[in-house]
Amino acid sequence: MNRVRAQGWVFWIGIALALLLMLMPLPALIQPLKPYWPALVLIYWSLEATDRVSVGLAFGVGLAADLLNGALLGDQALRLAVLVFIVLRFRSRLRFFPMWQQALAVWLLLLNNHVLQALIRAFAGDAPMPALSWLAPAVGAAVWPFVFLLLDDVNIRLRGKGAKAT
Amino acid sequence: MALPQKESTPIFSDATAGTLRLIAYLALAAVLMVLDHRNGWLHRARYATAAAIVPIYKIAAAPADWVHQAGTAFAQRSKLIDENRQLREALLLAEARLNRMHAVTRQNERLKLLLDTQQLLGMHAQLARLIDVQLGPTRDRVMLNVGANEGVHVGQTVIDSHGVMGQIIETLPHASVAMLVIDPDHAVPVTVARTGLRGIAHGTGDTAQLVVPNLPLSSDVKAGDQLVTSGLGGRFPAGFPVGTVAQLKRDASGMFMEALVKPAAELERSGEVLLLRDQPDPIGPPAPAPEVGPPASLAPTARARSQGQPAESAGAIP
Numbered sequence: 175m176n177r178v179r180a181q182g183w184v185f186w187i188g189i190a191l192a193l194l195l196m197l198m199p200l201p202a203l204i205q206p207l208k209p210y211w212p213a214l215v216l217i218y219w220s221l222e223a224t225d226r227v228s229v230g231l232a233f234g235v236g237l238a239a240d241l242l243n244g245a246l247l248g249d250q251a252l253r254l255a256v257l258v259f260i261v262l263r264f265r266s267r268l269r270f271f272p273m274w275q276q277a278l279a280v281w282l283l284l285l286n287n288h289v290l291q292a293l294i295r296a297f298a299g300d301a302p303m304p305a306l307s308w309l310a311p312a313v314g315a316a317v318w319p320f321v322f323l324l325l326d327d328v329n330i331r332l333r334g335k336g337a338k339a340t
Numbered sequence: 341m342a343l344p345q346k347e348s349t350p351i352f353s354d355a356t357a358g359t360l361r362l363i364a365y366l367a368l369a370a371v372l373m374v375l376d377h378r379n380g381w382l383h384r385a386r387y388a389t390a391a392a393i394v395p396i397y398k399i400a401a402a403p404a405d406w407v408h409q410a411g412t413a414f415a416q417r418s419k420l421i422d423e424n425r426q427l428r429e430a431l432l433l434a435e436a437r438l439n440r441m442h443a444v445t446r447q448n449e450r451l452k453l454l455l456d457t458q459q460l461l462g463m464h465a466q467l468a469r470l471i472d473v474q475l476g477p478t479r480d481r482v483m484l485n486v487g488a489n490e491g492v493h494v495g496q497t498v499i500d501s502h503g504v505m506g507q508i509i510e511t512l513p514h515a516s517v518a519m520l521v522i523d524p525d526h527a528v529p530v531t532v533a534r535t536g537l538r539g540i541a542h543g544t545g546d547t548a549q550l551v552v553p554n555l556p557l558s559s560d561v562k563a564g565d566q567l568v569t570s571g572l573g574g575r576f577p578a579g580f581p582v583g584t585v586a587q588l589k590r591d592a593s594g595m596f597m598e599a600l601v602k603p604a605a606e607l608e609r610s611g612e613v614l615l616l617r618d619q620p621d622p623i624g625p626p627a628p629a630p631e632v633g634p635p636a637s638l639a640p641t642a643r644a645r646s647q648g649q650p651a652e653s654a655g656a657i658p
Contacts, residue, residue, distance in 0.1 A: 197400035197473045202547070202608060229358070233365045240382070241389065242396060244481075244517065247382040248372030255365045259358070298377055301524040301545050 180332045185226055188215050188325065193239055206307035209314035212239055212250070213257055213287060217280060217318075218325045220261045221269055232258035246298055253290050257283055273319050281315030383510055390487075390512040397483065397515070401472040429467055432612055435501035436465070443568050443579035446533055465614040466491070468498075471515065480523035480545060482506075484613065487514045495575065497616040503581035503604025504528060504569060505613055520607055521582065522547055530582050531570035535560045538570055541582055541601055547608055550583055550601040557597055563587060567601060577616060 192211035200208055212235060220227040236251030243250070260283060261268065268279055288311050292303055376382050386393060468484040486492050488511040498505045498518045506520040519526050522543040530541045530552065537559055539552040555561060565585040571578025583601040591598045 194396070194400050197397065199401070199404055199472050229362050229365055233369070236369075241385060242393060244382065244386065246373050247376035247385065248369040251372070252366060252369035255362065255369065259362045262358070294373070298373070304545075 181223070181329065182226075184325075184328055184332060185219060185223070188219070189235055191215075193235075193242060196239065197242060206304045207310055207313050209310060209317050210284060210287065212236075213254065213284060214280070214314060214318060214321045215325070216254060216258055217261050217283065218322055220258050221265060222326070222329065224262065224265065227258060227262070229255050229259050229262070246294065249291070249294050252294070253287050256290065257287055260286075273322070276322070277315045277318045280318045281311050284311035284314045287311070387512055390514070394512065394515050397471050397473050404472045429612060432501045432614065433465070433467070436499060436614055439501065439503070439581060440579060443533065443581065465499075465616055468492075468516075468613050468615055470611055470613065480520045480526075480543065481509075482518050482520060484508075484516050484518055484615075485514070486615070487512045487516045489513050491617075492516045492615060497576050497580075498613050499580060499616065500605045500613050502606055503583065504576065505605040505607060507575065508615070518613075521550060521603055521605070522607060528576055528582055529570045529572040530567040532561055532585075533566040533568050535565075537561060538572070539567075539599070541567065548602060549586075550603055552585075552599040552601060553591060553596065555588075555597040555599060557590075557595070559597065561585060561588060561597070561599055 189212065192215040195211040196208075199205070216227060216232055216235065220232075232254040233251045236249075236254035237247070239250045239254075240247045264279075268276060271279065288303075288308065295301075295303065372381075466486065468486045471483040471485050473483055484492075484498075492508060492511050494508050494511060496508045498507060504521060506518045506523070506526065508516050509519045510517040520543070521528055521541070522545065524543050524545045526543040528541045528550075529538070531538050537555070539555060541550045541552050544551055552567070563585050567582045567585065569576040569578055569580045569582055581604040583603045585599045586602045587600040588597050589600070590596070
């Protein structure tokens with residue numbers, strides 16, 4: 175019980191941090207390269223804890239991100255729902271990939287996400303995204319091993335502590 | 341840990357249910373997007389939740405602030421920093437006044453007309469600071485730390501000490517969003533300060549460039565010309581610097597020239613900005629003449645006045 179609750183805290187804090195990181199400004203030169211943090215965190219949790227992540231939850235997180243970001247309402251909700259759906263569908267395979275293959279899969283997922291974003295922006299009549307931003311999925315894939323190891327480490331520590339406590 | 345995972349492995353019937361659920365969510369998202377695009381729901385939702393959201397922006401902007409403060413922390417004297425900030429704000433205001441003065445002087449020289457400078461120079465402005473968050477994937481909108489409760493309203497001009505930055509497009513109770521002049525959706529009516537040639541400067545999405553399209557091939561413009569707001573259209577007051585012509589080239593059709601303009605405002609660097617309180621003179625028919633004669637409420641007192649009583653006391657009787 176204790177462990178589950180602790181994992182819940184880590185889960186929500188992770189998502190909140192991802193949303194904050196999304197809002198945080200970077201120097202203008204590397205701004206378009208910023209990886210899409212909420213997607214990375216959601217991918218991790220949908221690989222590790224299916225009982226926590228569902229398409230509906232991804233939709234909710236996306237709506238919150240839209241509200242914060244001030245972009246079109248429903249844009250990120252749609253993209254995150256699609257992303258989590260794909261991850262959950264291929265979860266059993268993705269989980270046992272070696273790290274480099276997993277990073278490759280993350281790159282494809284983020285690239286798909288980016289294509290969807292470009293399409294939605296085109297439909298809404300917004301200006302096209304900066305060309306450099308097409309490298310952002312690759313940066314996300316490069317960061318993925320670190321995100322995975324960090325979250326996994328926190329997760330395993332909690333699990334150990336929870337087991338001792340109960 | 342292994343057992344519950346096995347239980348949650350999807351069976352095929354689950355998979356179809358999952359797909360249906362996904363389709364439902366996608367439809368919901370599409371409906372939301374269309375409604376938001378048409379009605380601007382997002383703005384209403386943000387306005388309603390602003391009390392919770394604005395602190396989040398402040399938290400998100402905090403690390404950038406810390407980095408900035410770490411630079412000034414060498415002085416280690418908060419007093420010094422405060423004084424510095426006050427002086428900078430004063431300087432900003434003074435510089436903006438000076439700029440304005442400059443443009444008006446030049447206009448005077450060119451037109452050889454007496455202008456009502458008294459009215460033009462009385463500038464009411466409000467200081468605002470940028471909240472450093474990134475709105476959307478591009479950098480052409482900024483968030484300011486004053487909002488509807490401080491008297492900000494949509495359409496106000498935003499300037500820095502060097503020129504026009506943009507205009508307010510959305511207000512929250514204690515924050516507001518400004519669209520910069522470089523936004524591709526933004527246009528400013530401008531005039532060449534040297535010759536008076538009119539044009540419209542559009543944003544390009546590039547922080548270092550505006551473009552003034554559709555100039556006649558014969559028009560008298562050259563690189564280095566100053567562009568100032570013309571005041572036409574009734575949105576921006578006249579005479580504020582917008583930019584400097586960097587380059588002239590023929591447009592795609594070859595029938596017209598377009599001027600590439602370097603914005604005057606320091607869009608990447610400005611930390612404090614001014615919001616102009618004064619709206620430009622409204623364009624349209626003059627206001628109806630005020631009613632002449634005594635107000636209607638005094639009509640019944642005519643009799644009282646004929647009896648020799650003053651109108652005020654007659655009004656006070658009932």
